[in-house]
Amino acid sequence: MRLLLPCLAIACAKAPAPSPAATAGPTADEARAWVEQADGQLRTLWRESQRKAWTYETDLTDAHEAAVVAAEEQTMGWMTDNIPVAARLATAPDLDPVTARQLQLLRTSSPLPAPADPDKRRELAEIAAKMNGMYGKGEYCTGEGEARVCRDLGELSKVLATSTDWDAQLEAWEGWRTVSPPMKPMYASFAALGNEGAREIGFANMGQLWLSGYDMPSDEMLAETERLWLQVKPLYEQLHCYTRAKLVERYGADRISPTGLIPAHVTGNMWAQSWENIYPLLEPYPGASDLDVTAALQAQNWDAIRIAKAGEGFFTSMGLDPMPATFWERSMFVKPPDKEVVCHASAWDVELADDQRIKMCIEPSLDDFVTIHHELGHNYYNHYHTTLPILFQSGAHDGFHEAIGDAVALSITPSYLKQIGLAETDSSDPQALLDKQMLDALQKIAFLPFGYLMDRWRWDVFSGKVAEEDWNDHWWALRAQYQGIGAPGPRPADAFDPGAKFHIPANTPYLRYFLAAILQFQFHESMCKAAGHTGPLHTCSVYGSKEAGEKLKAVLELGASKPWPDALEAITGTRQMDGRAMVQYFSPLMGWLEEQNAGRQCGW
Ligand code: X8Z
Numbered sequence: 001m002r003l004l005l006p007c008l009a010i011a012c013a014k015a016p017a018p019s020p021a022a023t024a025g026p027t028a029d030e031a032r033a034w035v036e037q038a039d040g041q042l043r044t045l046w047r048e049s050q051r052k053a054w055t056y057e058t059d060l061t062d063a064h065e066a067a068v069v070a071a072e073e074q075t076m077g078w079m080t081d082n083i084p085v086a087a088r089l090a091t092a093p094d095l096d097p098v099t100a101r102q103l104q105l106l107r108t109s110s111p112l113p114a115p116a117d118p119d120k121r122r123e124l125a126e127i128a129a130k131m132n133g134m135y136g137k138g139e140y141c142t143g144e145g146e147a148r149v150c151r152d153l154g155e156l157s158k159v160l161a162t163s164t165d166w167d168a169q170l171e172a173w174e175g176w177r178t179v180s181p182p183m184k185p186m187y188a189s190f191a192a193l194g195n196e197g198a199r200e201i202g203f204a205n206m207g208q209l210w211l212s213g214y215d216m217p218s219d220e221m222l223a224e225t226e227r228l229w230l231q232v233k234p235l236y237e238q239l240h241c242y243t244r245a246k247l248v249e250r251y252g253a254d255r256i257s258p259t260g261l262i263p264a265h266v267t268g269n270m271w272a273q274s275w276e277n278i279y280p281l282l283e284p285y286p287g288a289s290d291l292d293v294t295a296a297l298q299a300q301n302w303d304a305i306r307i308a309k310a311g312e313g314f315f316t317s318m319g320l321d322p323m324p325a326t327f328w329e330r331s332m333f334v335k336p337p338d339k340e341v342v343c344h345a346s347a348w349d350v351e352l353a354d355d356q357r358i359k360m361c362i363e364p365s366l367d368d369f370v371t372i373h374h375e376l377g378h379n380y381y382n383h384y385h386t387t388l389p390i391l392f393q394s395g396a397h398d399g400f401h402e403a404i405g406d407a408v409a410l411s412i413t414p415s416y417l418k419q420i421g422l423a424e425t426d427s428s429d430p431q432a433l434l435d436k437q438m439l440d441a442l443q444k445i446a447f448l449p450f451g452y453l454m455d456r457w458r459w460d461v462f463s464g465k466v467a468e469e470d471w472n473d474h475w476w477a478l479r480a481q482y483q484g485i486g487a488p489g490p491r492p493a494d495a496f497d498p499g500a501k502f503h504i505p506a507n508t509p510y511l512r513y514f515l516a517a518i519l520q521f522q523f524h525e526s527m528c529k530a531a532g533h534t535g536p537l538h539t540c541s542v543y544g545s546k547e548a549g550e551k552l553k554a555v556l557e558l559g560a561s562k563p564w565p566d567a568l569e570a571i572t573g574t575r576q577m578d579g580r581a582m583v584q585y586f587s588p589l590m591g592w593l594e595e596q597n598a599g600r601q602c603g604w
């Protein structure tokens with residue numbers, strides 16, 4: 001988490017005017033010295049902005065929002081002044097690679113570049129903070145007076161996850177989408193200002209800036225994402241086909257077309273981004289396995305701390321350090337009863353000094369059990385790259401940061417669940433294994449097109465390819481094209497459905513999750529190899545393997561200090577992202593799905 005106050009002396013200082021020697025051309029020594037002092041200034045700025053952001057997101061008040069805006073303005077101003085300086089210093093001859101890389105990373109370090117104009121900078125910081133708060137405080141209210149009932153995202157999501165009543169689900173789905181229309185005009189200003197900021201530092205628009213953070217030209221990265229999508233797309237097509245057929249059985253062909261789009265409100269998830277909540281409908285062999293983790297957590301009264309401790313326990317079993325004591329003291333594990341907060345889970349190092357924290361509204365559910373591992377993956381990355389220069393304190397690329405915890409969570413196998421008391425049996429007969437594959441597929445395969453289209457939409461918005469009046473239609477065109485998902489009915493004229501997904505108002509780039517969905521299987525494969533696993537990949541758990549832990553540490557400790565192919569090589573021995581590990585992991589399920597789908601008309 002790195003967002004962005006009274007004027008810190010350091011940040012208000014303008015970049016020094018170039019010395020005569022500098023006008024003649026920068027030297028490597030000059031660049032090295034500058035990077036060192038920039039490191040200190042950035043730490044001060046980012047620390048301050050994170051303190052304010054943490055305070056705001058765990059207590060959404062106007063005063064806290066104002067403090068975030070002030071801090072963001074400060075950091076944005078520093079970036080405006082200093083990115084051009086870094087660009088000039090990057091031309092120094094004989095630069096050492098460590099200095100050169102920091103100069104390069106500075107330019108893409110913020111996903112929200114601000115225009116140099118201070119009024120515009122303030123406006124951008126204000127909109128960003130406000131949209132984040134609007135999403136966090138969002139609720140859907142019905143009834144009047146005494147009968148008035150308001151439900152937040154958690155409550156509305158629960159309806160989608162647990163109900164099978166078409167109308168109740170539809171109301172929850174539409175209800176949440178009443179939160180975002182007021183964001184639409186704000187998003188228009190936000191995109192225009194962010195684009196202006198991006199242009200000032202040499203990018204065509206914000207989308208191009210985001211795509212430039214991958215150690216290759218942005219158009220090559222674009223082609224790379226398409227290549228990866230095409231590798232895994234057949235998995236999604238089979239899963240979609242089977243799921244749609246089952247949903248038709250549940251809701252009837254008058255409501256769901258057997259050859260058309262799946263309505264967006266019946267997959268158990270508010271955005272149809274992962275479908276594990278409808279696993280009971282899709283379970284291949286009911287009774288063959290014991291995978292109802294939600295029921296087990298609830299029956300055994302697991303609280304948030306116990307869930308988080310189980311997550312930490314997985315990492316320590318691999319020989320990684322325990323979380324610092326302050327993690328347990330400072331994190332927000334549950335939704336406070338008396339404050340409005342941003343519940344969307346995130347991991348932080350607020351003080352940039354191994355101050356690991358999680359901010360999450362943990363519920364005893366499979367979703368949150370997996371998410372805690374995801375968040376701890378970020379904390380462990382932070383922990384192991386904490387001694388590096390500040391610009392190296394991130395993932396090899398952002399998909400790496402997202403993939404660590406997920407890769408570890410792939411080892412939450414039935415036998416591991418039994419070991420920690422969350423399953424009674426760990427049957428490894430082929431039917432039970434297929435059940436587990438289905439549960440995994442509903443989380444991982446179902447996610448792929450959503451992970452891809454979130455930023456396809458933003459790239460098109462930021463580049464101006466889609467006009468503002470077409471934003472919502474374009475969203476649904478991409479949902480149809482990639483996910484085979486459709487809106488359950490006509491959308492209101494003022495709808496801004498992308499804004500009903502956290503990462504749009506919070507301005508968190510999303511391609512990272514798509515890349516992570518692929519990478520985690522590559523990581524899992526190589527950790528399993530290190531752990532000495534033999535047999536099919538989907539039966540492997542690296543729980544307790546110090547050798548797998550060493551592999552993981554090798555990538556964590558590098559942070560962003562090297563181009564990402566180096567980090568990938570350190571853990572997998574290869575320098576290319578590759579969907580084949582994922583395809584291989586799911587090969588038993590694919591065979592089964594193809595049989596089930598025989599005779600069905602797949603696609604949409
Ligand atoms: O936002 C997240 C994490 C925080 S980095 C909880 N995820 C994406 C989402 O919720 O949409 C993890 C999976 C995808």
Ligand code: ZN
Binds near residue numbers: 375
């Ligand atoms: Zn994450």
